[in-house]
Amino acid sequence: MDIDDILKAFDQETSRPQRSQSKLYRQDYESLKKAWINERTSPELLHYEVDLMERVLKRIRQQMEFIELNSIELQSSEEKDIKLLLVIIESELDRVNFVVRSYLRTRLDKIDKFTIYIHNEEQELKKLSPEETEYMNRHLEILVELYNKQFLSKLPESLHTLDDTSGGISMIESPELSKSVFIRVLKDIEIPIVIGGEEIDMKQDEIYVLSYRLVKDLIQAEEVALI
Known part of the structure; x- marks a missing residue:
């Protein structure tokens, strides 16, 4: 049983509003992972996920406050469920923190590399x-x-x-938009991509290797995702 299975088991024992909130947290975590993978795979800097990061960071602060306020009490408690809850929260916090740090470090690496280009655009x-x-x-x-x-x-x-x-010859280092990337189609693309006069109909769940330049707008529109 992994951490997600344990969280689901706890959800079944909680009230409906709490289950709904927990579902939103997991949806945000999946969105965070998608943003992280997109950022790590994309040759250019993508838009910072403002609303998503605000919710995730707020959740991290709440978890840290809960652990700090209750760690001493929980350590001395004999209630196994409460102790298990603390372990789950710490595990969840570790994995979310890892993705957040990696997401931000990836962005800072690109900012370092393309500083002048970003500054001028x-x-x-x-x-x-x-x-x-x-x-x-x-x-x-x-x-x-x-x-x-x-x-x-x-x-x-x-x-x-x-x-x-x-x-x-430009002294400004800029992203290599012609770089080939792997993408997964999230939904059927109405307008086919044309390569060398050949039209490519992109269907949901199919995987392609294409030039980033050809799919960057589809990534921003969340019609495809980098993998």
């Missing part, structure tokens, strides 16, 4: 949370300061820019 800036925007701006300040101290100050002023695109 208004549509990319809209993908960031306020905290990520602050992080990116500070990272860019440190980057410019480091480069100036190391070598830019020794070069002509015309060579001081970090976002030069003259001469047909």
Whole structure:
């Protein structure tokens, strides 16, 4: 029996509002995992999941508060059900924390890698949370300061820019949107994708390997998911 089976068993013994709330928590966890996989697989930075992350982080705070307030009492309690509940909450908290940390680290890695590109593109800036925007701006300040101290100050002023695109060569590192990705179709796609003059009808639950550029809009519309 895994943690999900145990949670279901507890749901059966609780009231309907509590079961409904527990179902919403598990739905959010599944949505979080999907956002995490999409972010890790996508070559570009995706939109920060504002509402989802607010609910998940609120749930984490509630679980931590429950553990802190009741850990001493539960350790001395003889009620096995209460002790088991604490174990379940801690296990659930560990797995959710893992996904949250990995999701955020993946996003920060992309922000580090594409700092100048994101900073210069208004549509990319809209993908960031306020905290990520602050992080990116500070990272860019440190980057410019480091480069100036190391070598830019020794070069002509015309060579001081970090976002030069003259001469047909761009200094700005940007996402490789032509990268091939695996996708799973979440529902039938009405408009087929055209590759080399051939139309591809994408049906629900089918798996494809396609250029990210071809499916990025479908990912944002939640019609397909990266795997």
